[in-house]
Amino acid sequence: MEWRDEGILLSARRHGESAAIVEIFTAAHGRHAGVVRGGGGRRMAPILQPGAEVSAEWSARVEEQLGAFRLDLLTPHSARLLDDGPALAALQSIAALAAAGLPERAAHPELYALTRDLVAALGREPDWPSRYALWELALLEDLGFGLDLTRCAATGRREDLIYVSPKSGIAVSAEAGAPWAPRLLALPAFLRTGEPTRDPAQLRAALALTGFFLDARLGPALPRERLPAARDRAAEAILRRHG
Template identity: 50%
Template sequence: MDWRDHGILLTARRHGETSAIIDVFTEQHGRHAGVVRGGTSRKIAPILQPGAQLDVSWRARLEEHLGAFQVEPLRSRAAAAFSSRLSLAGLNSVTSLLAYCLPEREPHPDLYRKTEPLMDLLGQEEIWPLAYLNWELALLEEMGFGLDLSSCAVTGATDGLVYVSPKSGRAVSLEGAGDWADRLLPLPACMRGEGPAPDTEILEGLKTTGFFLEQKLASSLGNHPLPGARGQLIDRLTRRL
């Protein structure tokens, strides 16, 4: 069995004396693990950094085997990731969430095509946080917990949408919220594709996506806690205020 694809390195860990086991999110083959022979060498180890864009060839005698990767670097994102603590926290959040929630060897090409451009924006701190928030919305959609922000769940109105129902994941207008407003989640304008998306709105949006990541996604995965890297990203955004 063998195939070739390109993807984003999520994790790498030492295996034996000279090898490494890597986890790569590929476009056509999903999240896939394999051994890289000589992965701890001076030549290969610098390539195997989380977030790196790789050309990978996988081979195994049987499909169910772990298999081995041959890797070639396409581009490194290390310089962008280490340009600031916010960028590094962002990279860690994306790679950690993907490793956390994606079933192994299950293709998710739509999510992949939204993830690669996000990773290429690392270091562009004025636009990256909004792109990341939109990516979390896409992740929820891909995992089956997408939000419907098109109209009010109560009145059907498409204007004045300022809340999200924690039960249904649908938008709610100020009028429709009534006395239930304090029990609803925020729906900042930037989540509807409106306005300049200041950090205060990004954090409000991440509060809402975080609720569904914790209450819906994590619950479906056996209630394992979300990766701490996401909380570290939110902490960095909060400090930037």
């Protein structure tokens, strides 16, 4: 069994004396693990950084085996973000959430394309923080925890949607939600349109919304029943500078 693909490196951990077990998120093969010979050494350290974009060749005698990777570095995103704390924290959160949440070997081509574009935008595009929030929303959708932001949970109407019900994950209009406003989550407009924004208030509301549903819906499905700590660190770092 053998394939070649490009991907985003999600995690690497030492295996034995000199090898490493690496997880990569690729378009055609999803989250896929393999052994990198010599991955525990200094020569491979610059490559095996979360968020690095790599060219990968995977091989195994049978498909069910862990298999082995041969990797070539394409873009060392961590290295270019060393002087940008929020962007580096976002990169680490992307890798941690994808590694924890994505099912192994299941392709998610649209999410992969969104991930690759976001990683390339970190620290470069001024609207990258809101694009990160949109990515978290897309991750929820791809994992089967998607929100319905197209209609009001109470009336079914599609106008003036400014809240989200924390129980159902469905939008609520201003009029229908007014009596329960303190119990509802704010819905920033850009999460409905998909158009990134640089508005700090919308960014704060978006990260609060996606963070709530990541914690409530994805968290309990994870082995430790909680989100990776990298997510909270990223949200705090982003809001300190951009929110």
